[in-house]
Amino acid sequence: MGPRALIRILACLLLLVPAGSGAAVAAEGSCDPEGAPILGGQAEVADRGRWLRYICPEGKYPHPVALRACRSNGMWSPLRDTQNRVVAKAECRVVRCPGPVEFLHGTWWPRQAWYNMSQELTFSCFDGFTLSGSGVRTCLPQGTWSGTPAVCDDGGGHCPALGVPVGATVSGGGLRAEDEVQYRCRSGLTLLGSAHRTCLEDRTWSGTPPLCRTPYAYDTPRDVAAAFLASLSETVEKAEANTSLSDSQKRRIRIEPGGTMNIYLLLDASDSIGTDNFTRSRDALSQLVEKVSSYGVFPHYSLITFASEPHVVISTQDARSADANWVREQLEGLKYKDHAYKAGTNTRAALEAVYHMLVQQEEEQLRHGPAPAPVVNSTRHVLIIMTDGKTNMGGSPVPVVKQIREMLSIGRDIHNPREDFLDIYVFGVGAMVHLENINELASKKPDERHVFYLRDLTDLQQAFHDMIDESETLSMCGLGWEFEKARDQQKNPWHVGITITRPGKGRETCKGALVSPYFVLTAAHCFTIDDKASWITVDLGDRSQPMTVERLHSHPMYKIGAKASAGIPEFYDYDVALVKLNKAARVGIDNGVRPICLPCTEGTTRALRQRHPGTTCKDHEQMLLNPGDVGAFFVNQHPHEGRQVLERKNVLVKYGDKRPACEADALKATIYRNVTRIDAVVTPRFLCSGGIDPYVDPNTCKGDSGGPLIIAKGKRYIQVGVISWGVVDVCRGQKMQGKNRSPAYARDFHINLFTVLPWLREILADEDLGFL
Incomplete structure (x- = not known):
C-alpha cells in the first residue's frame, strides 16, 4: 500500500455478553478448583474464583466445555455437551x-x-x-x-x-x-x-x-486481521459521502470535510463478564481509540456501558466526542462495579441506545433547518460487536438492527441500497460464544466476512493490532505492539544495533533508530572520519542477518576535535549521523521493524492528532518540549537470563528552571575538568536529563550512544533527541565499585532534533516523510 493507504477501522461497538443461563453465581472463591480437573490439561480460576477455565495443549481442545461457573451452592456448573447431555469428566481432545x-x-x-x-x-x-x-x-x-x-x-x-x-x-x-x-x-x-x-x-x-x-474452531488473530482488512477500504478519502462509485472501484469509507464518521463503543459490564475481562476490554478499547485517531481523521465517538440497562457515558453529540484524548480519559475512568446492582445482560437495550442517538442526531439537524441530505444519512456507521451472542433480558437485539437500517434508509431502493453506510462486524470472544446468534447480527455482504471467533482477549488485542497495521505506511510511524505477547523488538520496532568493524582495530557498537525504510539515525561520534560504509552493519532486531550500508552521512558541522586547541579534547555539538542501508528494511509486523516518528513530519502531525495542512513545526515543538520537566524515555539493551532484552528507561528532560543546573554538571566530566565556561561544551543544540530532582533519573550507558530519546503521546512514539554523551559512565562505575546509585551530577546530553532539521530535511528529502 502507498503512504495514503490508511486503514478503515473507524468505528467500534464492543459487547461482551454473558451466558444468560439465569443461574446465580457464587461468592468469590467458594468452589474448589481441585474438584473439577481436566484430563490432559490444566484448570485455572478466573475473576477471583468465580469461573474455572480449562486450558489444553496446542492441537487439543477442552471437551465438553472450556469454561465453568461457580454456582451459589458451591459447585461448578455441570459438564454438558452440544446435545445437552451430561458428561462425567472434562478431557482434552485432539482438534480435528x-x-x-x-x-x-x-x-x-x-x-x-x-x-x-x-x-x-x-x-x-x-x-x-x-x-x-x-x-x-x-x-x-x-x-x-x-x-x-x-x-x-x-x-x-x-x-x-x-x-x-x-x-x-x-x-x-x-x-x-x-x-x-x-x-x-x-x-x-x-x-x-x-x-x-x-x-x-x-x-x-x-x-x-x-x-x-465446530464449537472449538477459533480464528487466529492473523486470519481475523486479513479477512477484516479484505472487507475494509484501502483509503480514507475526504469526499462527499453520497458520491456514487463505479463497480470497478473498491468499497470505501468516505469522510466529508466536516467529519461524518461515528464510532460507537459499547462495553458490557454484566455479571458474568467479571472484573478482569472488563478491564482488559476497556484497555483494548482505549488502545483502539488511540490508534484510530492517529490516521488523520476526526470521527465522533460514543461510549456506552451496559448490563441490565445501558449507560451513555459519551454521546456523539457531546462537544468533545471528537477529542480522542478526552474519550480515552473517559474510557480509563470506567469502573466494572458501576452496574453491580443491575448486572443482567440486555444487548437489545444497548443497541436501542445507539438507535435513539441516531434519532436525536436527526432531530438536532431539523431544529437547525432542513439540509439537502440529512446528516445521519450521510454519516458512516460501522459497528464492531464483540459478544457471545446470548442475552437474558430485553428480547432479541436483531429487530433493533432492522430499525437502525430503516433509520439509515438502507435497503429501501434496489437501485441505491446504501449498504455502504452501515457495517456490522461481530467478534465472538471467549469460551461462551453462541455462534448462531452472533452470525445473525453480522452484515452479509458479497465476498466479505463480518463475523469472527477469537479464543481470548489476548488474541483480540493482537488481531486489532494486525488489522490496523500498515507495514509500508510511514504516516504510521512510531507505532509499537502493545499487547501482552509482543516481543521486546515488536514493542520497540525502531530499535537498531550498529556495528563498526575496523580491520585490525576491533569492533565498536552503537544504537540507532530506523526513521525510514532506508535510513537509520544515530550519533556521529560512533564513527571516525576514516570509516568506510562497508565496515558498518545494521541489526534490525529480529532479522536473522545484519544489513549492509551504502553510505554514511555525518552532520557537516560535527567535529570532535574542533576545540582541542582550547583544552577541550572532545566536542559533541551536532553529534548526529544518518546511515543509509543498501536495501530497504522489510518494514512489517512480523519481524518487529517500523520507523519511529521524526518531529515536523506528516506522520508526527497525525500521531499528535493535529490537522494537516495547518500544523507547523513550531506547533510540534510546543507540544513535545513544553518548558518544564518533559517526560521521555530511552531504550537500554542488556543481557538477562541468557538473552538480550530491551528495557525502556523513563527520564525527565530538564527543559525549564532545572535546565541550568543540569547543564552546569557537564563540567564535572573528567575530560572537562579544566573547562570554566559551560557554553564552551554545552550548546543550545543539547537536551539534558539525569540527576536526582525531582526523582532519580536512570542514566544511559556507553553502549546506548546513538539511540533515540523518545516522547510518548498516547500509544505513538516520537524521537526528539539522539543520545550523545554523559558526564560519567555510571554503568561501568557501578560495576567496578559495586554502587547501586548514580551520583547526583550524573547527567546525559542528547542532540535536540528540532535544532538539526535543515540537515534532516536535506538528507531525507526522497524518503516521503512529508517534512513541514
Whole structure:
C-alpha cells in the first residue's frame, strides 16, 4: 500500500455478553478448583474464583466445555455437551477438521468424516469444469481449513458457480438470475455467513460466503486481521459521502470535510463478564481509540456501558466526542462495579441506545433547518460487536438492527441500497460464544466476512493490532505492539544495533533508530572520519542477518576535535549521523521493524492528532518540549537470563528552571575538568536529563550512544533527541565499585532534533516523510 493507504477501522461497538443461563453465581472463591480437573490439561480460576477455565495443549481442545461457573451452592456448573447431555469428566481432545459432505461437479480425497491436524484434503473437477480456489487444503491446529473453498465451474451460468463449504450441503443450485441456493451444515457444526444467496442481475451473488465451524474452531488473530482488512477500504478519502462509485472501484469509507464518521463503543459490564475481562476490554478499547485517531481523521465517538440497562457515558453529540484524548480519559475512568446492582445482560437495550442517538442526531439537524441530505444519512456507521451472542433480558437485539437500517434508509431502493453506510462486524470472544446468534447480527455482504471467533482477549488485542497495521505506511510511524505477547523488538520496532568493524582495530557498537525504510539515525561520534560504509552493519532486531550500508552521512558541522586547541579534547555539538542501508528494511509486523516518528513530519502531525495542512513545526515543538520537566524515555539493551532484552528507561528532560543546573554538571566530566565556561561544551543544540530532582533519573550507558530519546503521546512514539554523551559512565562505575546509585551530577546530553532539521530535511528529502 502507498503512504495514503490508511486503514478503515473507524468505528467500534464492543459487547461482551454473558451466558444468560439465569443461574446465580457464587461468592468469590467458594468452589474448589481441585474438584473439577481436566484430563490432559490444566484448570485455572478466573475473576477471583468465580469461573474455572480449562486450558489444553496446542492441537487439543477442552471437551465438553472450556469454561465453568461457580454456582451459589458451591459447585461448578455441570459438564454438558452440544446435545445437552451430561458428561462425567472434562478431557482434552485432539482438534480435528470436519470433512466435506458434498462437492459440486467434482470429487475430493481422502473421503473421511474427520481429518487430523496437518492432514491434506485434495479437490478435483470433472471433465469440462475448471477448478478455482484451493485445490489442496490443510487441517490447521485451530480446527479450520487453510485456503479458500474449491469451486468447479464450466462458465455457462449467469452467475459464477459457488463452492460448497466443507461440512455443508446445498440445495437450489441454479446459476440464472434470481436463482437461489440454500446451505445447511451437518450436525454439530454451525453456519457462519449467509445461509441463503441469490444470483443478481449484475452477475454477482448476494450475501457472504458461508463457513461451517465446530464449537472449538477459533480464528487466529492473523486470519481475523486479513479477512477484516479484505472487507475494509484501502483509503480514507475526504469526499462527499453520497458520491456514487463505479463497480470497478473498491468499497470505501468516505469522510466529508466536516467529519461524518461515528464510532460507537459499547462495553458490557454484566455479571458474568467479571472484573478482569472488563478491564482488559476497556484497555483494548482505549488502545483502539488511540490508534484510530492517529490516521488523520476526526470521527465522533460514543461510549456506552451496559448490563441490565445501558449507560451513555459519551454521546456523539457531546462537544468533545471528537477529542480522542478526552474519550480515552473517559474510557480509563470506567469502573466494572458501576452496574453491580443491575448486572443482567440486555444487548437489545444497548443497541436501542445507539438507535435513539441516531434519532436525536436527526432531530438536532431539523431544529437547525432542513439540509439537502440529512446528516445521519450521510454519516458512516460501522459497528464492531464483540459478544457471545446470548442475552437474558430485553428480547432479541436483531429487530433493533432492522430499525437502525430503516433509520439509515438502507435497503429501501434496489437501485441505491446504501449498504455502504452501515457495517456490522461481530467478534465472538471467549469460551461462551453462541455462534448462531452472533452470525445473525453480522452484515452479509458479497465476498466479505463480518463475523469472527477469537479464543481470548489476548488474541483480540493482537488481531486489532494486525488489522490496523500498515507495514509500508510511514504516516504510521512510531507505532509499537502493545499487547501482552509482543516481543521486546515488536514493542520497540525502531530499535537498531550498529556495528563498526575496523580491520585490525576491533569492533565498536552503537544504537540507532530506523526513521525510514532506508535510513537509520544515530550519533556521529560512533564513527571516525576514516570509516568506510562497508565496515558498518545494521541489526534490525529480529532479522536473522545484519544489513549492509551504502553510505554514511555525518552532520557537516560535527567535529570532535574542533576545540582541542582550547583544552577541550572532545566536542559533541551536532553529534548526529544518518546511515543509509543498501536495501530497504522489510518494514512489517512480523519481524518487529517500523520507523519511529521524526518531529515536523506528516506522520508526527497525525500521531499528535493535529490537522494537516495547518500544523507547523513550531506547533510540534510546543507540544513535545513544553518548558518544564518533559517526560521521555530511552531504550537500554542488556543481557538477562541468557538473552538480550530491551528495557525502556523513563527520564525527565530538564527543559525549564532545572535546565541550568543540569547543564552546569557537564563540567564535572573528567575530560572537562579544566573547562570554566559551560557554553564552551554545552550548546543550545543539547537536551539534558539525569540527576536526582525531582526523582532519580536512570542514566544511559556507553553502549546506548546513538539511540533515540523518545516522547510518548498516547500509544505513538516520537524521537526528539539522539543520545550523545554523559558526564560519567555510571554503568561501568557501578560495576567496578559495586554502587547501586548514580551520583547526583550524573547527567546525559542528547542532540535536540528540532535544532538539526535543515540537515534532516536535506538528507531525507526522497524518503516521503512529508517534512513541514
